[in-house]
Amino acid sequence: MTSHNFNRLRFVRSILWGMVVLAALLFGGAYIFQASDHKQMSSGAEGTGEAAIHSDFSLTDHQGNRVTEASFPGRWQLVFFGFTHCPDVCPTTLAYMADALDRMGPEADRVAPLFITIDPVRDTPDVMAEYVGAFHPALIGLTGSEKDVAAAAEAFRVYSEKLDDDTAPDGYLMAHSGHIYLMAPDGRYQTVFREGDQSAEDMAIRVLAIMNGNTI
Amino acid sequence: MKRTAIALVMTLLTALPVSAESLVEISDAWARATILTSRPGVAYLTITSAAADRLLEITTPVADHVMIHDVVKVDDVRRMRHVMALDVPANRPVTLAPGAMHLMLAGLHEKLREGQKFPMTLRFENAGEISIDVAILGIAAAGPQGETE
Numbered sequence: 001m002t003s004h005n006f007n008r009l010r011f012v013r014s015i016l017w018g019m020v021v022l023a024a025l026l027f028g029g030a031y032i033f034q035a036s037d038h039k040q041m042s043s044g045a046e047g048t049g050e051a052a053i054h055s056d057f058s059l060t061d062h063q064g065n066r067v068t069e070a071s072f073p074g075r076w077q078l079v080f081f082g083f084t085h086c087p088d089v090c091p092t093t094l095a096y097m098a099d100a101l102d103r104m105g106p107e108a109d110r111v112a113p114l115f116i117t118i119d120p121v122r123d124t125p126d127v128m129a130e131y132v133g134a135f136h137p138a139l140i141g142l143t144g145s146e147k148d149v150a151a152a153a154e155a156f157r158v159y160s161e162k163l164d165d166d167t168a169p170d171g172y173l174m175a176h177s178g179h180i181y182l183m184a185p186d187g188r189y190q191t192v193f194r195e196g197d198q199s200a201e202d203m204a205i206r207v208l209a210i211m212n213g214n215t216i
Numbered sequence: 217m218k219r220t221a222i223a224l225v226m227t228l229l230t231a232l233p234v235s236a237e238s239l240v241e242i243s244d245a246w247a248r249a250t251i252l253t254s255r256p257g258v259a260y261l262t263i264t265s266a267a268a269d270r271l272l273e274i275t276t277p278v279a280d281h282v283m284i285h286d287v288v289k290v291d292d293v294r295r296m297r298h299v300m301a302l303d304v305p306a307n308r309p310v311t312l313a314p315g316a317m318h319l320m321l322a323g324l325h326e327k328l329r330e331g332q333k334f335p336m337t338l339r340f341e342n343a344g345e346i347s348i349d350v351a352i353l354g355i356a357a358a359g360p361q362g363e364t365e
């Protein structure tokens with residue numbers, strides 16, 4: 001075997017090894033990608049840049065008007081799913097959202113703040129009207145049939161469930177995540193906020209930065 | 217001799233069992249103003265006890281039932297857990313606060329109006345009944361120390 005041939009064999013061998021490494025990376029990468037994708041899909045309201053979350057609903061606002069995600073053209077949306085029988089997390093979160101809106105000043109007009117009930121049977125438009133007005137004049141309360149509300153929750157990948165509890169009013173409590181979604185005017189998911197994670201001032205600053213394209 | 221007698225009396229005094237009630241102290245009791253009478257209200261407070269005790273029952277004339285709710289967070293979903301009796305360890309304050317453990321006031325008889333207050337009675341296993349006044353703060357209140365608005 002000449003040294004020339006030997007060198008060629010070594011060259012071919014390194015090419016082959018290179019292909020093995022590349023194949024391993026591709027398969028491994030595909031597996032990891034699939035795994036993380038699966039994790040994202042199953043994690044419900046976890047808001048880490050999921051393309052799947054989008055604003056899509058057909059509901060009735062607290063003034064009795066039929067509205068969809070397209071009813072607020074050119075405006076961003078801050079969306080919170082809750083229910084009026086919720087004594088703790090919901091008022092705390094809505095007050096926080098209202099505080100953040102106030103801190104945005106006139107820029108707050110560029111945002112449609114939406115409160116979608118996950119308990120439409122008890123949260124009728126009349127109930128929603130009295131409720132949302134107490135938090136912020138701009139807050140829009142949305143309700144609908146159980147089917148329509150479920151479809152809206154599905155679009156936002158919001159998790160909710162009824163928990164039977166004999167001691168609770170009407171025998172059930174609702175479990176839910178306390179996220180406030182920021183959606184772009186085209187309905188795309190931007191980010192989530194949660195009361196307690198940052199001050200209302202910081203939330204306002206971040207919403208303004210995203211709306212103005214100054215994300216860090 | 218006289219000094220010994222005084223010392224003896226002092227020793228006896230300190231050794232006497234203090235009334236159990238004084239061991240438990242309730243502070244920062246407040247409730248959130250409610251919007252609709254037909255919806256439950258919420259109250260928060262801090263319990264401090266010099267001896268281990270258990271909160272068994274809470275009553276108030278403004279609501280049918282007062283329930284202790286703990287918030288259990290699993291995989292980003294918050295569930296309310298009904299706590300039947302709340303353990304209060306010795307010298308370790310138990311704080312009920314927004315987003316965490318709270319008292320749910322079910323079957324309100326009237327709206328809880330900001331600026332008003334209402335009485336509440338807490339019954340402990342050892343300390344017995346303790347009555348307090350609960351201050352009603354605004355809908356956006358975060359606690360008695362400072363409101364978010």
